[in-house]
Amino acid sequence: MHDDHANARRLAEGLAELPGVKIDPEKVVTNIVIFDVAGTGIAADAVCARLAERQVLASGFGTSIRMVTHYDVSREGVETALAALREVIQKRP
Numbered sequence: 001m002h003d004d005h006a007n008a009r010r011l012a013e014g015l016a017e018l019p020g021v022k023i024d025p026e027k028v029v030t031n032i033v034i035f036d037v038a039g040t041g042i043a044a045d046a047v048c049a050r051l052a053e054r055q056v057l058a059s060g061f062g063t064s065i066r067m068v069t070h071y072d073v074s075r076e077g078v079e080t081a082l083a084a085l086r087e088v089i090q091k092r093p
Contacts, residue, residue: 004031007069007078014082018089031069038063040089047088054084 011033012025020040023033037044044060051058059066069078 004069004071004073005029007031007073007075008033010075011067011069011078011081014078015085018082018086020089021085033067033069034064035067036064037089042089047085050088050091051081051084054087056081056084 008028008031009025012023012028012035015021015023015033015035016025021035021037022039023035037047040047044063044065047065048058048060057067067081
């Protein structure tokens, strides 16, 4: 579980660097990461659909997205998810 929380923190820190994404990494204390994408100009559900095309799972609700790290998500997987999200945000419709 310690690795899950460390990976969630890394995910939150990386998300905080993305344009249009709003998250406070200091508030991420479990393996659940929730962030707002309203500033990207892309609906949360659309972001999640585009992430799914890249084999990254996330759940959208309202303007927010929920991601969870667990035993089968490695540090490399976190970096892959961040890269995928960066790509999705940069390729606005």
